[in-house]
Amino acid sequence: MSNTNQGQDTLRLPAELLYKHEIEALLIEDKNEEKPTGWQLSPKAVLKYIVGGKANGVEITPKYIGHNRLVEIAIATLLTDRSLLLIGEPGTAKSWLSENLTAAICGDSSKVIQGTAGTSEEHIKYSWNYAMLLANGPSDEALIKSPVYRAMQSGTVARFEEISRCASEVQDALISILSEKNIAIPELGKELSAQRGFSIIATANTRDKGVNDMSAALKRRFNIVVLPAPANVETEVGIVSKRVAEISQNYKLKAQLPSKDVVEKIVTIFRELRQGATLDQKQKLKSPTGVISTAEAISLITNSMALAGSFGNGTITDQDIAAGLQGALVKDEDKDKLIWKEYLENVMKKRGAEWRGLYNTCSELNV
Numbered sequence: 001m002s003n004t005n006q007g008q009d010t011l012r013l014p015a016e017l018l019y020k021h022e023i024e025a026l027l028i029e030d031k032n033e034e035k036p037t038g039w040q041l042s043p044k045a046v047l048k049y050i051v052g053g054k055a056n057g058v059e060i061t062p063k064y065i066g067h068n069r070l071v072e073i074a075i076a077t078l079l080t081d082r083s084l085l086l087i088g089e090p091g092t093a094k095s096w097l098s099e100n101l102t103a104a105i106c107g108d109s110s111k112v113i114q115g116t117a118g119t120s121e122e123h124i125k126y127s128w129n130y131a132m133l134l135a136n137g138p139s140d141e142a143l144i145k146s147p148v149y150r151a152m153q154s155g156t157v158a159r160f161e162e163i164s165r166c167a168s169e170v171q172d173a174l175i176s177i178l179s180e181k182n183i184a185i186p187e188l189g190k191e192l193s194a195q196r197g198f199s200i201i202a203t204a205n206t207r208d209k210g211v212n213d214m215s216a217a218l219k220r221r222f223n224i225v226v227l228p229a230p231a232n233v234e235t236e237v238g239i240v241s242k243r244v245a246e247i248s249q250n251y252k253l254k255a256q257l258p259s260k261d262v263v264e265k266i267v268t269i270f271r272e273l274r275q276g277a278t279l280d281q282k283q284k285l286k287s288p289t290g291v292i293s294t295a296e297a298i299s300l301i302t303n304s305m306a307l308a309g310s311f312g313n314g315t316i317t318d319q320d321i322a323a324g325l326q327g328a329l330v331k332d333e334d335k336d337k338l339i340w341k342e343y344l345e346n347v348m349k350k351r352g353a354e355w356r357g358l359y360n361t362c363s364e365l366n367v
Contacts, residue, residue, distance in 0.1 A: 012250070014110060015063075015103035022049065023104065025058035036079055038155040038197015040107050043075050049104040050075075050097070063100040064093055065239050070225055074101065077223040078157070083178055083200040085163070085222035091293025092227040093239075094203040098159050101201060106156040111147035115162040121173045124148055125183050138187040148200065149183060155195030160202040164211040171218055174200075178221035207291055229294070233279065236267045236294055243298045244305070251302070254309035258301055258316050265358065266321065269348075270297050273329065273339075278347060285347070286339045290331035300324040322361040330366075341366055 016023060026045045033042035041049070048055060050071050052062035064071060074097070077084045086094040102109040113123055126149050132142035151158035163171060177183060181194040202222065204214065230236035240263050248257060272278050274292045276285050304320040312320065330336040344366065348359045 015100045016107050016109055019049075019061070019063075019100075019103070022055070022058060022060050023107070025056040026060070026104075029055040036197070038195070039105050041104055043079065046075050046101070046104045047071060050100060062242070064097050065235060065242070066093075066227065066230070070227065071097075073223075074225050077225070078105065078199050078201070080223075081181075082223045083202065083221060085202045085204060085219070085224045086227055087204045087206055087224060088227035089207050089229055089293060090205055090291045091295035091297075092229055093294075094205075094227055095161055097227070098161070098201045098203055102157045102159055106197070108156060109159065111151045111156065112159040112161060113147050115160060115165040117165060117167070119166045119170055121170055122146070124170065124173050124177070126185065140188070143185070143188070148177065149192065151200070152177075152181070152183065152192055152194035152198045155197035157198070158200050160200055162205060163202040164204040164214055166212065168212050168215065171212065171214055175215075175218055175221060178218075229274075233264065233267055233271060236271065236297075237263050239294055240267060240297050240301065244301050247298070247302050248305055251306075253302065253305045255305040255312075255314045255316065256308075258305070261354075262316055262321065263301065265355070266297050266300060266325075269325065269343075270294075272347065273343060283347065285343060288329050288331065288336040288339050290329070290336065292329065296328050300328050318357040318361045321358060322365055325362060326365045337366060 023041075026041055026049055030041050030045040033045065035042050039046075045055075047068075048060055050063050051068050053060045074084055074086070078101070086098060088094055099109045102111075113119065124146055126146055127144045128138070129142045129144055132139070136142065145153070148158045148160075150156075160174075177194075178200070181198065182191045184191045205211070230239055237260065241257075241260070244263075245257055247253075248255070268279060270292045272285060273287055276287045277283065278285065300321070301316075301324075303324050304316045307320040307323065308314055308316045326340075329340050340362075344359060344362055348355055348362070351359075
């Protein structure tokens with residue numbers, strides 16, 4: 001298990017600590033099952049941890065709500081010599097699934113590289129403590145090991161978030177690692193060979209503009225699993241409600257959890273603007289320029305709870321929701337404001353009394 005600080009003031013606990021009691025229950029139930037080298041749980045126990053169930057009398061909460069077969073494919077991939085690439089639109093729980101898979105498999109999700117335009121080859125392989133390097137020359141002590149290096153050394157799983165945000169030459173530094181399963185260290189005249197159990201779970205966003213396409217050679221080193229957006233309103237409402245409850249508890253928001261009706265309204269607005277049509281497919285709509293994902297809906301509701309708890313009576317109102325909707329949907333002041341206004345007048349206004357309060361409040365803000 002990770003040695004991450006477990007204090008009550010920790011802003012965000014890693015999955016292996018957040019769900020520590022669930023993993024411990026699975027470890028007890030799974031103790032007689034055969035495990036792959038480097039895994040703390042059997043593949044079936046990892047699946048139960050992700051999709052939910054019961055273990056040793058403990059309720060295992062679902063970490064991913066969607067197609068169980070996709071989770072099975074992801075777990076099976078990590079049993080082979082191929083690494084795993086999770087791709088999908090923003091808000092499809094790629095990072096959340098990656099973190100929880102790693103927590104369940106090796107009990108430490110901290111070996112992670114966050115892909116950005118500034119990510120270099122050193123972040124993937126190794127770098128040096130230059131003070132020690134200048135004083136004593138290249139040595140094991142002066143070597144700074146990357147998360148991938150440490151995962152190879154210990155036979156565990158490393159995570160690579162938003163791999164397509166990295167420059168192409170940085171992405172290609174992974175090819176030899178994934179193919180040969182080693183890192184050459186010419187300065188020390190040696191190479192590191194990966195221990196059995198080593199793998200990488202990478203994520204890539206299909207909607208971001210201006211990112212670097214992965215080369216065919218690199219894609220061939222991964223088994224790709226596409227995570228779809230929630231299939232219907234009910235599924236998305238369930239996902240949003242679950243995550244809002246978890247975040248609210250973690251941040252100790254002083255507000256009541258939103259009713260199903262409130263969540264359903266927000267999810268409906270997001271789904272319709274995302275897909276460019278009303279749910280009944282009878283009316284086409286323009287989509288805003290920004291990303292309107294499930295993750296954005298979760299963020300909007302938690303912000304509304306913070307408003308209600310700090311400046312209201314603890315119950316989310318239309319005013320709390322409207323403020324968040326305006327910020328989430330209107331990213332481009334010229335284009336998005338007009339699209340949002342058209343949605344308000346042509347869709348929301350016509351939905352009757354139960355939508356009237358939200359419509360009026362949103363209209364007042366969108367002037």
